[in-house]
Amino acid sequence: MQEFRVLIVDDEEDFVETIVKRLKDRGLDVTGATSGRAALELMDGKEFDVAVLDVKMPGMDGIETLREMKKKSPRMEVIMLTGHGSVESGIQGLQLGAYNYVMKPVPLNDLLKQMTQAYERKLIEQDRHRGGA
Amino acid sequence: MASKHYRSLRLKIVFVTLFFSLIPLFALGVTIYYLFATAYNSKNSEGLRTLAETRRSAVELFFDERISQLITIANTHSLDTLQDEANLKRVFDIMQARSKSFIDLGVIDEEGKHLAYVGPHYDELKVVNYAHEEWFQAVRSSGVYVSDIFLGFRKVPHFIIAVTRLEKNRTWILRATINSEIIESIVREGIVGKRGDGYIVNRNNVLQTTPRFSGKLLGRPDGPDLSSIIGLQLELVRTERENNLFAAAPIRNPKWVLVLREDLFEQMGPLFQAQYAGGLILAAGILLVITGTVLTSRSMIKELIRMEVDKAKSDDLVMQSSKMAALGKMAAGIAHEINNPLAIIGEKAGWMKDLLDKEDIQASENFKEFEDCIKKIERQVERSRTITHRLLRFGRRMEPTQDMVDINTILAETLTFLEGEAHYRDIKIVSNYDKRLPRITTDSAQLQQVFLNIVDNAIDAVGKSGIIEIETGYDQARNSDIFIRIKDNGPGISKELIGKIFDPFFSTKVQNEGTGLGLSISYSIIEKLGGKITVQSEEGKGTTFVIFVPVR
Known part of the structure; x- marks a missing residue:
């Protein structure tokens, strides 16, 4: 397991807390946030490779957060987490530069697989960027 | 209930359509019939009037000729000449050679005494004195006299014409008896058709000729009394069995009236034919209009019913699909709300599983039980997840x-x-x-x-x-x-x-x-x-x- 930096954003505190524990247990550098604003603040202090972002949150919702995140850190890959059945919000996320979207509840291993793939893509993108530069 | 409503609507359509299409049809039919009948009738009466006029002229000409013949004889011969019966006979023979209608000829003096007579009833008439006869008085005052018809000794209808001659202070009268057969034939020529009639009446409405149907000579005619008319006159007499048109023309001298009668039913054959054809066309028209109306209204009602059914169908379709859409929305909402707690349960169970995998806990005596519980929780979470995902897909599909x-x-x-x-x-x-x-x-x-x-x-x-x-x-x-x-x-x-x-x-x-x-x-x-x-x-x-x- 490659160690990379993950930011989990979900308004359900219990969910964030548990998933952070489980991912840390699997050796990832995981930070949790329970709102979009908190997540953006965290990003000021630290760089993340992959973010898992709940679409539906009170206050600043997932799509808006995604937009801000991409402004702050365009290289960071984002996986949208949707409890909502609407394909539109997922597709909208993809259009705004999200890596993928998964539907809640998702088995941890599946999520882990998605995150790893996202991280790998980030590495490839970084390499290409550097190569080009 | 719906079918009853449609039936009454259809009846309404049928009646209104029939009313508005049949009224003009009837109006047209009646107008054309009336105009045609009027035209035909006026042509018919015009024909009869003309006929009566020509017959009247013929009768008048006949009398004028006879009267002038007698006047000519009276004025070209002296009393002395004609008093001689041989001379009178010669004159009579000349007259008879031209026309057999003269029966006898006589010369009468002022006192009414027969001076000379030529004719078949010599013995009876030669001795008669006419002084008190009505006609004798009349001829003395007016100069010319034409009598009404009477039956002579041989039951032959005839009349007399008498003219007065004033000769050297002496007045004498020439009198002739004339067979009325020619008048009969003149009148008969004016008879129209198989059931028409023609006759002459005097001023007392006594028949002067023998009509075909309307009575007997010297009797009263069956028709209306037209004896006192002044000018030519047409009169329509309707009875139950026939419609008779009478044309009456007054004759100048004698003062008789010529009457022609025409049976309108007979004469109006062509009109009746037109009437029949018109009626047939009208009936066919009505039939067509009714058929058309019934067919049109039927297809209209059919179309209406079809439209209503279609509307009900699409209304129900809309209602059903909006119901389904609402249902879908609700399903998606519920699924979403359940997914979050489900995710937490799943994660918590997963964390517990992660912890159980750690070696120190595996030694616990209830380790098997814990592991079993977590597996079951995970399986139930997975099952619930399938359901909520299916609900979400269902909700999506309702659009x-x-x-x-x-x-x-x-x-x-x-x-x-x-x-x-x-x-x-x-x-x-x-x-x-x-x-x-x-x-x-x-x-x-x-x-x-x-x-x-x-x-x-x-x-x-x-x-x-x-x-x-x-x-x-x-x-x-x-x-x-x-x-x-x-x-x-x-x-x-x-x-x-x-x-x-x-x-x-x-x-x-x-x-x-x-x-x-x-x-x-x-x-x-x-x-x-x-x-x-x-x-x-x-x-x-x-x-x-x-x-x-x-x-x-």
């Missing part, structure tokens, strides 16, 4: 779309909504899907509704304890439609009703339980998607619906 769908998947998902009901009723649903079905582009929500309707109907038909077999298939070689066969072993549908099951508002269910539109809507949905539905049923064995969906 009308055209997407690539797999019929088998839609069918399977539809069945999950009915499985509970079927299970409760002890109905086994056996499905046999053809895995090679191509994916097709269609409106999956509508298709789902059709499957839902038909399988729901099948469950209702079976009632309790039975089997519903569902099979899909596709003949790739023939590139034919995908078929979905839904077969139940319910009571079946009778032959009389099977033709009606796709009709709107047809329902075998208890009132208020079904709208009777389910199958009708299904039919129109499949039709719109380019497919078709067939049904086969045998009473006591069950019903089979086959839905064909085109592969596009």
Whole structure:
């Protein structure tokens, strides 16, 4: 397991807390946030490779957060987490530069697989960027 | 109730249409008939008037000639000459040579004594004194006298003409008896048709000629009394059996009246023919109008009923789909709300599992129990996840779309909504899907509704304890439609009703339980998607619906 930096954003505190524990247990550098604003603040202090972002949150919702995140850190890959059945919000996320979207509840291993793939893509993108530069 | 409403509407349409189309027809018919009758009648009466005039002229000419003949004789011969019966005979012979109508000729003096006489009744008449006769007085005062007709000794109708001659202070009278046969023939020439008549009456309405039908010589005519008219006159006399037109023309001298009678029924043959033809055309016209009206109103009502049914169908379709859309929204909402706690439960269980994997806990005596519990929690979370995801997909599908769908998947998902009901009723649903079905582009929500309707109907038909077999298939070689066969072993549908099951508002269910539109809507949905539905049923064995969906 490659160690990379993950930011989990979900308004359900219990969910964030548990998933952070489980991912840390699997050796990832995981930070949790329970709102979009908190997540953006965290990003000021630290760089993340992959973010898992709940679409539906009170206050600043997932799509808006995604937009801000991409402004702050365009290289960071984002996986949208949707409890909502609407394909539109997922597709909208993809259009705004999200890596993928998964539907809640998702088995941890599946999520882990998605995150790893996202991280790998980030590495490839970084390499290409550097190569080009 | 609806049919009663339509029947009264149809009657209204028929009556109004008939009223407005028949009134002008009648008006036209009556006007044309009236105009034609008037024209024909006036032509007819004009003809009779002309005829009466010419006959009158002929009669007057006859009398004028006879009178002038006598006046000529009286004025060209002296009394002395004519007193001699041999001379009188010579004159009479000349007259008779030209016309046999003269019967006798006599010369009478002022005292009424017969001075000379030539004729067949010499002995009787030679001795007669006319001094007190009415005609003798008349001729003395007016100079010319024409008598009425009378029957002579030989029962031959005749009349006398007498003229006065003033000769050297002596007045004498020349008198002739004339057979009236010529007048008869003149009048007879004015008789029209087979039932017309003609005659002459004097001023006392006594017949002077023998009419064909209307009476006897010297009697009264059957017709109206026209003896006192002044100028030419037409008179119409209607009786029950005939319509007679009389033309009466007064004759100058003698003061008689010529009467011609014409039977209008006979004369109006052409008019009656026209009337008959007109009536026939009118009747045919009325028949046509009625037929047209009835046919038009029938097709109008049919169209109205069709429109109403279509409207009810589409209204119900809209209502159903909006109901489904609301249902979908609700399902998606619930699923979403449940997904979050479900995710937490899943994660918590997963964390517990992670912890159990750590070595120090594995030694715990209840480790097996914990592990088992967590596994079960995870399995139930997974199960709930399947349900909520299915609900979410269902919710999504309620929005009308055209997407690539797999019929088998839609069918399977539809069945999950009915499985509970079927299970409760002890109905086994056996499905046999053809895995090679191509994916097709269609409106999956509508298709789902059709499957839902038909399988729901099948469950209702079976009632309790039975089997519903569902099979899909596709003949790739023939590139034919995908078929979905839904077969139940319910009571079946009778032959009389099977033709009606796709009709709107047809329902075998208890009132208020079904709208009777389910199958009708299904039919129109499949039709719109380019497919078709067939049904086969045998009473006591069950019903089979086959839905064909085109592969596009």
